[in-house]
Amino acid sequence: MTNKDPVSISKYFEELTAALDSLSRSSIAEFITVLRNVRREDNNIFIIGNGGSASTASHMATDLSWTLMRSGAKPFKTIALTENSSFITASANDEDFSQIFSHQISTYGKENDVLVAISASGNSPNITKALQQAKTQGMTTVGMLGMGGGEAISICDIPILINSNKYGIVEDVHLAINHSITEHFKSRDE
DSSP states (O other), X not given: OOOOOOHXXXXXXXXXXXXXXXXXXXXXXXXXXXXXXXXXXXXXXXXXXXXXXXXXXXXXXXXXXXXXHHHTSOOOEEEEGGGOHHHHHHHHXXXXXXXXXXXXXXXXXXXXOEEEEEESSSOOHHHHHHHHHHHHTTOXXXXXXXXXXXXXXXXXXXXXXXXXXXXXXXXXXXXXXXXXXXXXXXXXXX
8 A cells, every 4th residue: 555645536625625716705605694684583494405415404404503502602493304204205105206395395484484405416306396485485595506506506596506517526515615604603693
């Protein structure tokens, strides 16, 4: 075994750095403003995603609630709709997988709540249908997207686009956005 840095690892980190450098700070600032307002008005934040993005949705919901509470900051009322396995499996079994999130939004969401959709491609039908449902209910929609944003980018009030076509890079940056927002609210009493 050698101590040489494999070319593929160096290339990955170079691409990750480029994606982080090209990230729109103004879109994240808009998202922070929305979060500040939703917390002040005591509304809910729903977070969705598939696969690795489902894990990020759960992670983000935990950071914006428990992590902030534990640090002494005011927590958000966050719900990862990826965690409701009974609802998801009933909806997918009785109808189809494309409405597993939109059905939950129509059940739990209300005007002035926020839906955060995390998707590398932005093209998953369950993501786009949930965004459309949220819009019809007067919710603010935020998309943490990659790969050009897909269909979801045009449905989001605030699209945060990661400039990469690689799932790993997009998912890494989504987690970095989550952590940067969590750190922002940990350090401020807003």
